[in-house]
Amino acid sequence: MRVLPPAARACVLGAVLAAAACAAPAFRPGSAVPWPAVGLLAVLCLGCEAVRVLPFRGRALFEGAGSFPPVVLAAVFLLPPSAAALVALPAGLAQPTAGRPVAVRRVWHGAQQAVAAWAAGQAYGLLCGPKALTGASAFPYALLPAAVAAAVFCLVLTALDAAVLAAAEGRPATTARRGPAALLRAPSAASAPALAPYCLHGLVGLMMAVMWHSPYGPPAALLVLLPMCISCWALAQYQREHAAHQATIRALVQAVDIKDRYTRGHSERVGQASAMIARELGMTGDRLEVVRIAGILHDVGKLGVPTRLLRKNGPLTPEERRVIELHPEYGHEMVRGIGFLGEARAAILHHHERVDGTGYPYGLSGQQIPVLARVVAVADSFDAMTSTRSYSRARPVGTALAELERCAGSQFDPAMVRALTTAVGRHGWHPVVTSDEDLQAAAAAAAGPGGAEPGQLPGMPAQGRDAARTGPPGQGRAGP
Template identity: 50%
Template structure:
């Protein structure tokens, strides 16, 4: 805890005190001790095993422990729900630092207690056992929303005080990944509470949670498969970037920039993930370009320019059998097209250029300009952005540049590290840089050598 800033330490202590205060009132509520122990043990076992993330950024998070927490809110009230959540501090196989373990348990306890207060205030207990039962669904939705909001606010608060993350950003990120999952799993918690309150009793946990855990396992297998695929993609990208020291990390940064633009354009989460993969793979075709051309000093001959101009086509040929990528093919194939029709490989113009390609071209050019090359220093962020804006209507789509500028203003940009020059080396003459919009000449368009039957 000594590593935390003093404000963060005070915050963590305050949250822990609030959790203990909420839990201490359980003696006044006449809570069923058997139910308290059983539900507490369930939560303690499930909490460290429960989270599976589907997608990035605004993806959905699956949590098998939340239905238990909501069932505790309904069956045990605010104080009982707080105690159940505190039980998660007792069992953490990953052995996180004690401060983190205590804070996580405390913020869950405070969230559950607040949700319990809302459930009670809205008359959830009366509606659960009456002819107005359907109305309890609205109460559960409101209770779940409060739980999620309090949880997100507490997490965002500690991130702000401990790491300087803007509160709004932390709050938005936590809500975007958790709210949908919480609302869906709230129904499981309601089912568990209803069955528990009948003659089924503790067996309700098995009846409700077993299918949920099976679904979690299936999603876990899916997430592991996607993770393995991404590692494979990054290995291929690393192979490309070993051919040219000055493009090291370029694909990762282009992927990040493309994702920023896609989110600013409010693309669906599936399309955001695809454009991110397209950004990672956009230069895959360089594996088919001789290293001597990628590292050549001075101007390239027309024949050499044609070889460079084919790298988007080669890239699609390398990944076209991966059906998962779908729309990403267009981003890889056409990211060097220009809106004035003078790009390559096909000389597409304006809206003829696929949206993914227009996104990637902006991120690609910006990273190229803000990276040091062997023959010139990196440009500053403001200068590179001004160049993007100057090239609107010739190289770039105005909507993509505007979205990128807004995203950079909000999130900032981590430019490439400056590579150390070799001892005794001198700066070579300027050469053609196919990623830099200020480089000339552009290669002429080439014929499309692959089929469109994907």
């Protein structure tokens, strides 16, 4: 508690006192609390929480996909509000913690869950949910009270998170991301709880409550959790795979950015511009993501180009240019075995082809060039012209678009140029780049007290500047 500011300590203490007040009515004489049901649901909550963090092949089985909210909401629908608070308390206390103070974090989570369950139970009761649930033909009318209760549960959790953030950091919760308040948040709580998942949890909890009241009793209610657990497992697997893909892409991009610092951030901007073009062309879903990845990784082959050529102080000789022009083939070979890239591999290989057949590496023309390669070619040249390079100053966006239109039909696919022009006209060009910040932070950390020059990684010589810009419009050297 000492690591928290006084206001945050008061917030935690207030939540604990509120949770105690919410649960206290259950212990009053004559409260008629069905203690066997309370015990069973509390144990079930703890069991679901244990399964959520169960180690499987060296990692958590569900990797942050919580499975006990449906059980807590089932308790809200089946029990008095004070008893529902008691059911939620143990699972909240058992939530995994990723930092200190562990005890305070657990107490906070438990109190937060108990207060939210009590508030949801009150809302459910005010809307006559128990009567609708147990009535002979009134079950459909329980859907509205159940939905409201799930929403209240989510909103109370959100409000308590916001309160502790504001108390700990003295600023709006929407701007507080780190600091002492982060000590109290769940390890996976990067943002406020989303309402939609809690509505789904409420529906599952309502199904459990209905089965609980059926002739088959509690055992039938437990079967409702099976598809929910399978869904959580599938979601966790998808999130894990997606995270691995993003880590692979990030590592490749950072490797290129470190080797060729004058193109730092270029990869991400090309990915963003490629996605803008793809949306205008009607691409959605997985294909849109593949286009974005193709734009991000289009220059990964520069890892195979000698660093001295990428950093040469002066114009390239014809032989040196031919070496750099091998980077699309190098890139294609590097990513050949990465299955999830799909069409992106062809875009990496052919993004320097020209529609008139004078490009490289294979001199393809027109429709022979893959669609994604034509998209990336336009995005690549657009960013090259609108970014300051060692061999050219940044051009205004309008000037760059005019140059692309001038070269449409010879170097670029006119349809791709029109798509980019339309997208920029509608949304503007506001590139969002993170690699610059990541690399600068890494450089600062590695430099230590002596430090290196700003923007320069320690142990790496200052990069030379080209004397002149050569090559086709928007491509500089052997392309951006």
